[in-house]
Amino acid sequence: MDNEKLGTAIVITSGKGGVGKTTTSANIGTGLAALGYSVVVLDADIGLRNLDVVMGLENRIVYDIVDVVQKNCRLKQALIRDKRHEKLYLLPAAQTKDKTAVSPDQMVELIGDLKKDYDYIIIDSPAGIEQGFQYSIAGADRAIIVTTPEISAVRDADRVIGLLEANELHDPKLIINRIRPDMVKRGDMMNIEDILDILAVDLIGVVPDDESIVIATNKGEPIVTEERALSGRAYRNIVRRITGEEVEFINLEADEESKLSKVFKLIFGK
Amino acid sequence: MGKDSVSIKGVAEGIYIDVKGNDLDSIVGELELKLKKSGEFFKGAKCLDIRGEEISKENSLEIRLLLKYKYDMKVNIPELFKIQPMETEKAKFSPDEKQTVFNEVEEGMTKFVHGTLRSGQEVSFNGNIVVIGDVNPGALLRAKGNIVVLGTLRGVAQAGIGGNTKAVVAAYSLLPTQLRISDIIVRPPEDDVQYKYPEIAKVVNDKVVIEPYLPNK
Structure with missing residues (x-):
């Protein structure tokens, strides 16, 4: 585009529902803003919006993405500034409309406008591969696939990677969410290698299953700012990798072991 | 005769x-x-x-x-x-449109909604709205007149569309995500205390105030 600021639009997608796209979007957006970047998180799940709730901004919504594309309001009017981060904005989805309200072309135009003013546009895509998915990926420069270590989620992720390639969105990154190192160790859960073997894409992060995510989500405060939580640390690492930094992966198993050994020590006094 | x-x-x-x-x-x-x-x-x-x-x-x-x-x-x-034409459920009136002020707050056309309004459901009406049921988060009520909810209002209620500052919003339990009366928009404070009694929201000196309408209960 012009010689104005040219941000990067990243779509967070999965195919399967309930794997943590919205949580991931909120955390990546918040994490990038915490590093000082200007960020818009865009909820593309029209009719089933959640990103506003996860970010604790639901009660500030006046205009939404449909109002913007239908020119009922100016883009800046619909952007909601985050409670904690000055450079973080939410563009909420409409709840009383459905996915036919926005077309891929309108999305391309909208994201083009946002990219002129913000460093990162994080697009929280809806589940599925229908119209909502199509317009979500339309304006994106990069894609992040979220999956859980379940065969069904991995299967859907694989389908989505194929669709992204067909839409000229190459080299997507993978987040494996909600992994439980203890189960992997026992052989009860797919391990990272198994998943990468099937999907054959670059891994950008592994987020452990963590109760504190549920708590943070219910409070409307993304975990990424929580210093102590392991999942928060995992998200912070993902964010740094997005900005191009090389960050070592957390050794979840080692961490789990140390935790266990601590417990053992407590119980058996060893 | x-x-x-x-x-x-x-x-x-x-x-x-x-x-x-x-x-x-x-x-x-x-x-x-x-x-x-x-x-x-x-x-x-x-x-x-x-x-x-x-x-x-x-x-x-x-x-x-x-x-x-x-x-x-x-x-x-x-x-x-004159018999007013009935508004359809999703009558469109965008916030930017110039509207004549609907002055009837004591009387006028009223739409009754039976049952609970869930997320994504919207009721717009050119008069008053009475909901016999709850209004859940994500649901939207838009009225030119008053809004009364005989249940819990958790969604967004917009009363007095078009500039009617006399409009009120009342509910057995008033816990809205957001309230709009005329062109004033308010949201509950972050550390909102939830009251157990019926409340009414109205505009006083360009501010939305919420008070119990049965103060002795």
């Missing part, structure tokens, strides 16, 4: 109906008799006025409606009584 309580006078522009007394039944009876006798003659005719010293406004209106709808005559129906 005896005979000849109704007479029809024709002039170049149309007809006048002169009536004596205010007894609707006898006037209508005689009028219908006269109209029947003349067959199709008055069909499409323009009735200029119902004249009579004793006839009440209500009875005059009854006669006008009869002439208009039964005998197909052209009749002026006074503005006040």
Whole structure:
């Protein structure tokens, strides 16, 4: 585009529902803003919006993405500034409309406008591969696939990677969410290698299953700012990798072991 | 009333109906008799006025409606009584549109909604809205007049659309995501205490205030 600021639009997608796209979007957006970047998180799940709730901004919504594309309001009017981060904005989805309200072309135009003013546009895509998915990926420069270590989620992720390639969105990154190192160790859960073997894409992060995510989500405060939580640390690492930094992966198993050994020590006094 | 309580006078522009007394039944009876006798003659005719010293406004209106709808005559129906076209459930009025102010807060057209409004459901109405049920988060109520929820209001309620600051929002349990009255938008404070009694929200000095409407309960 012009010689104005040219941000990067990243779509967070999965195919399967309930794997943590919205949580991931909120955390990546918040994490990038915490590093000082200007960020818009865009909820593309029209009719089933959640990103506003996860970010604790639901009660500030006046205009939404449909109002913007239908020119009922100016883009800046619909952007909601985050409670904690000055450079973080939410563009909420409409709840009383459905996915036919926005077309891929309108999305391309909208994201083009946002990219002129913000460093990162994080697009929280809806589940599925229908119209909502199509317009979500339309304006994106990069894609992040979220999956859980379940065969069904991995299967859907694989389908989505194929669709992204067909839409000229190459080299997507993978987040494996909600992994439980203890189960992997026992052989009860797919391990990272198994998943990468099937999907054959670059891994950008592994987020452990963590109760504190549920708590943070219910409070409307993304975990990424929580210093102590392991999942928060995992998200912070993902964010740094997005900005191009090389960050070592957390050794979840080692961490789990140390935790266990601590417990053992407590119980058996060893 | 005896005979000849109704007479029809024709002039170049149309007809006048002169009536004596205010007894609707006898006037209508005689009028219908006269109209029947003349067959199709008055069909499409323009009735200029119902004249009579004793006839009440209500009875005059009854006669006008009869002439208009039964005998197909052209009749002026006074503005006040005009039957408003029913708004459809999703009547569109965008916030930017210039609207005439809906002044009726004490009375006016009211839409009753039975059952719970869930996320994504929207009710818009050109008058008041009464919900017999709950309004869940993600649901939207838009009224030009008042909003009353006989249940818990957790969604977004927008009353007094078009600039009516007299509009109110009342609910058995008023816990909205956001409240809008006229063009004022408010949201509950972050550390909102949830009250157990019915409350009403209204505009006082350009601010939305919420107070119990049954202070002794």
